[in-house]
Amino acid sequence: MMKKTCALFLVLIFTLTSVTACSKRPNTSSISDKPPVSSPEAPASSQSTEDITHERSILNDVVVQRGRDGLCVGLKNDPSDxxxxxxxxxxxxxxExxxxxxxxSGAGIHSETEKRxxxxLPVIQESENTTPPNExxxxxxxxxxxxxxxxLNYQPFIPGQGMNVWGHKDLIVYIDPDNNDNAFLGIQDASNENAWNIIxxxxxxxxxxxxxxMFLYMTTAM
Known part of the structure; x- marks a missing residue:
């Protein structure tokens, strides 16, 4: 009788230990495991994108024009980026x-570029008249x-051999004056600042x- 009691006790201890161990296993399924979704509302991001833009191009300043009320604002970058x-x-x-x-050719972006x-390019020519003061x-x-x-005004960036990134001087994104539904991305040639690739x-x-x-509200409250 004593032997049966001890055996049952050991079985009970083993069962409780196994249940406790299973309950402590982490749940590896979460919403963060889902792949990012690309859409015009939110251009997809990745670590490789950040590495390229942060480490291989130097951003001097940005200039933003809202258009409807004549608001045009410039902001200077600093050593902290x-x-x-x-x-x-x-x-x-x-x-970026x-x-x-x-x-x-991601996020619904037109795959063809046009060099002009x-x-x-009247909009880009207009943005040329924005020399920043020391402020x-x-x-x-x-x-x-x-x-x-x-x-976005940069120092000229020419990628080294084997680097799968765009060489460029400045970048501009603007709404198509002839079709407000669309926009254009302009990429200034790093070697010829009068030439732009338009996408x-x-x-x-x-x-x-x-x-x-939103950008102007967050930075100027206007």
């Missing part, structure tokens, strides 16, 4: 991701244009207008 690292400036990183995706001279933020007065755009962004017009509204 604040235009890429502070949440209020998230649109800057989104535009568009550059990354453009070479991979700046004299044939953290500045406002351009007397703007009468209704064009909507954001320009159609179908359906990105409303996204850009909303993002610029």
């Amino acid at each position: 604040r235009l890429r690292t502070i949440e209020n400036y998230a649109l800057v990183s989104d535009i 991701r568009l550059l990354f995706l453009a070479s991979r 001279k700046i004299t044939k 953290e933020m500045w406002f351009y007065q007397g703007v009468s244009s209704k064009n909507v755009w954001m320009r 159609l962004l179908p359906g990105y017009g409303s996204w850009l207008a909303k993002e610029i509204d």
Whole structure:
């Protein structure tokens, strides 16, 4: 009788130990395991994108024009790379991701590019007249244009051999003046600043207008 009691006790201890161990196993299924979804509302991000833009190009400043009310604002970057690292400036990183995706035909971006001279690109030519003063933020007065755009001004970046990234000087994203539903991504040639590669962004017009509204509200409260 004593032997049977001891055996039953050992079986009970083993069963309780197994149940406890199973209950402590981590649940490896979560929403973060799902792959990212690309859409015009949110350009997809990746670690490789951030490595490219943060480590291989130097951003000097950005200029944003809202168009409907003549608001045009410039913001200077600093050694901490604040235009890429502070949440209020998230649109800057989104535009850099568009550059990354453009070479991979992602997120609904038109796969074909067209090389054009700046004299044939009125919106980009307009954005040329934005030489920054030595200030953290500045406002351009007397703007009468209704064009909507954001320009990122860099030091020229020419990738080394074997680097699968776009060489460029400045970038600009702007709403198509002839079709507000669409936008364009302009990539300035690093070796010839009068030449731009232009990529159609179908359906990105409303996204850009909303993002610029939010960007200006977060940075200027306007």
